[in-house]
């Protein structure tokens with residue numbers, strides 16, 4: 001059985017070459033250990049590359065600031081579902097993490113005095129809810145691009161081994177059931193590879209392609225979550241998906257919050273700046289869930305624009321051509337290419353679009369996968385993980401921060417763990433056989449059309465689990481999902497002899513999207529309250545008495561388990577739940 005698998009051995013294998021994976025692998029490579037990064041696309045095409053607006057850290061370069069204010073904003077932004085020990089850790093280490101990136105060579109935009117430029121983002125305040133802060137460090141509107149290139153170059157220098165365009169299929173285990181690496185398919189050749197490793201890290205990014213309208217790249221299919229679910233492990237808080245207020249209708253391309261941070265604002269069909277009605281204090285820079293709901297309500301009330309009255313306008317012409325070209329060049333490009341408008345002259349049409357997965361694989365502060373105790377040899381980091389710093393709603397600029405702060409902490413733990421691992425264990429024949437079986441399903445011809453099925457799955461989740469939800473809609477969504485799952489069992493690749501591996505990869509990704517869909521709908525139906533991005537029309541209020549807890553879903557469950565939110569930071573005072581207004 002093992003003969004058909006090409007064997008590799010490393011101290012650490014990281015699946016995913018985005019910001020999170022590369023920050024973790026860098027720490028390991030710099031410690032002189034053997035580390036492999038396995039990625040289904042070239043690392044520089046990972047989704048981190050498209051992050052626009054910036055990375056948040058209280059550095060006080062652009063007015064007073066304090067990491068405790070950042071912590072307060074993040075807890076409030078999370079609608080009190082974020083764990084306060086994790087949020088404290090992230091905000092406290094934010095400035096160090098950004099300076100570290102600067103010293104690695106990341107070319108941040110600058111203030112006239114040479115310090116790193118910081119812009120305003122939604123939900124940022126001074127003095128625990130006071131005036132607007134400017135806390136997000138940026139490289140124009142291409143921060144993720146700059147960050148990813150910097151980390152990739154540092155990894156090359158440190159000797160990380162890269163396996164580009166290898167699709168990770170499933171976790172491998174020893175005869176005793178301990179995780180000991182992953183199985184992967186080499187896309188160019190179809191060869192099968194077994195990566196045996198002392199420590200395995202999932203850094204596979206988000207799953208935003210679960211929705212029909214998404215700002216995410218087509219590769220964001222939640223593969224790491226699929227792998228842990230198939231291994232019998234839980235995923236956390238899957239009902240919480242962020243809808244970004246300003247995606248372009250049609251393409252779903254993101255128009256960054258940086259636009260509103262630089263002074264852009266939203267208007268409805270009457271030309272009204274409607275955000276003042278929904279968030280009198282923060283206006284256009286309220287938290288994303290608040291702005292997305294406001295836009296959806298304006299459209300619902302008939303105040304949308306366009307032939308179908310189904311979008312609103314984002315105005316930035318008053319900022320002037322020069323500022324737009326200097327600070328928002330990528331946004332200008334996107335607006336011209338995908339919406340046909342020059343933002344220096346005309347308003348940009350925008351609509352709420354699925355954007356970010358707040359839930360994920362439950363982990364400790366140093367990336368250990370929890371089920372509920374640490375799973376030996378298995379880690380997760382980045383958008384696929386849930387530590388949980390974003391709770392029910394993520395603040396802009398906090399994801400890139402999450403990647404580098406927890407990427408570094410995970411890397412340090414991996415180095416410690418490697419010192420206590422004498423020899424790398426071998427995967428069992430049974431574990432390889434299970435992956436072979438999964439692959440072979442896709443060697444058989446079958447009926448149906450894969451692309452069509454994927455689209456119907458995305459439409460179902462979009463329709464039944466969008467910005468607003470009700471019990472009836474969610475239950476109906478689960479019913480449709482059961483029918484689609486039935487179809488999926490019968491589907492096959494159309495003409496097997498002519499199929500290239502990319503199509504096989506899409507089929508395998510679809511397995512993962514189906515698992516994410518069920519986890520999302522089950523958890524959303526069970527949570528009978530509204531919190532952050534989870535808005536139940538039939539339960540419009542937040543209910544702290546019952547629901548100050550995280551959902552934990554395992555494959556096959558019709559009702560999730562729960563664990564309490566950690567409201568206790570380590571060194572600072574707890575931020576007690578109060579009503580959340582902006």
Ligand SMILES: Cc1cc2nc3c(=O)[nH]c(=O)nc-3n(C[C@H](O)[C@H](O)[C@H](O)COP(=O)(O)OP(=O)(O)OC[C@H]3O[C@@H](n4cnc5c(N)ncnc54)[C@H](O)[C@@H]3O)c2cc1C
Pocket residue numbers: 015016017018019020021038039040041042043046047048049050051052053054055056143144166167168169203204205206215216217219220223224254355356381382383384396397398399400401403
């Ligand atoms: C358009 C857009 C703009 C954004 N802007 C910002 C911003 O300005 N600031 C901010 O803080 N956040 C922003 N975000 C969010 C942030 O960019 C992401 O959350 C973050 O980059 C995710 O990083 P990651 O390393 O976890 O995953 P990714 O960068 O998505 O990388 C995932 C990696 O996993 C690999 N992979 C996945 N599955 C497999 C598999 N089966 N086998 C092998 N490899 C696999 C991929 O090849 C890839 O290398 C933005 C998001 C979007 C969509």
